[in-house]
Amino acid sequence: MPTATCEPCTTDLFRGVRAVVFDVVGTLIEPSPSVARAYAEAGRRHGVELAEPDIRQRFATAWGRQEAIDAASQPAFATSRRREYDRWRLIVEEVFDEKPEAEAIFQDLWDHFGQPASWQPVVAGVMLLEQARAAGCEVAVASNFDERLVPLARVLEPLAGIDHVFASSELGWRKPAAEFFRTVESRLGRSPRELLLVGDDPRLDLAAARAVGWRAVGVG
Ligand SMILES: [Mg+2]
Numbered sequence: 001m002p003t004a005t006c007e008p009c010t011t012d013l014f015r016g017v018r019a020v021v022f023d024v025v026g027t028l029i030e031p032s033p034s035v036a037r038a039y040a041e042a043g044r045r046h047g048v049e050l051a052e053p054d055i056r057q058r059f060a061t062a063w064g065r066q067e068a069i070d071a072a073s074q075p076a077f078a079t080s081r082r083r084e085y086d087r088w089r090l091i092v093e094e095v096f097d098e099k100p101e102a103e104a105i106f107q108d109l110w111d112h113f114g115q116p117a118s119w120q121p122v123v124a125g126v127m128l129l130e131q132a133r134a135a136g137c138e139v140a141v142a143s144n145f146d147e148r149l150v151p152l153a154r155v156l157e158p159l160a161g162i163d164h165v166f167a168s169s170e171l172g173w174r175k176p177a178a179e180f181f182r183t184v185e186s187r188l189g190r191s192p193r194e195l196l197l198v199g200d201d202p203r204l205d206l207a208a209a210r211a212v213g214w215r216a217v218g219v220g
Contacts, residue, residue, distance in 0.1 A: 020132040023199035024143035032120035042108045046101040062094035077177035084146035084169040114148040116156040125219045140164035176208030
């Protein structure tokens with residue numbers, strides 16, 4: 001909840017902004033090792049060899065397929081814990097060509113990306129987070145990550161200490177849905193013009209936030 005002591009931010013970037021809402025993956029944290037490396041290693045643990053360039057290509061195709069399914073559903077980009085779990089299961093199955101080992105590889109990867117050790121900070125995003133705090137802004141994260149984000153954010157720097165953690169599976173909407181941003185506004189008790197979105201995705205973060213009247217700035 002906003003507090004009575006929260007003053008409007010004063011630097012140029014944050015002028016008039018009351019709360020800065022950060023995307024998570026690619027903005028404040030990134031996978032380490034890379035997604036392709038993590039998939040390759042998980043495959044290997046279950047006896048499946050797949051080269052990282054092949055994984056990258058298959059992952060992009062599978063990711064895009066799931067995005068298209070959400071865009072075409074009614075209402076578009078509505079989500080749930082079940083849908084987010086299924087999204088990742090279907091992506092892993094497609095990357096590993098529906099092999100019998102794919103289910104075990106998926107469970108392995110689901111656990112992997114829920115572990116703090118699988119992530120590292122994004123320096124440019126961390127600097128903006130520090131600037132936002134120094135400017136007196138309230139800070140939050142809002143992500144298309146799923147239920148795994150909530151426990152992760154309690155212990156993983158630089159997410160630990162951020163008051164408001166919004167994950168799509170918990171909000172019921174994914175970016176770029178307007179409802180995603182409206183729900184965050186409502187939870188923060190802020191109007192669109194008081195909010196600044198910091199993100200790395202031109203479409204899901206920047207364009208989507210601006211479309212609902214927020215300010216937005218890219219990171220990296
Ligand atoms: Mg991102």
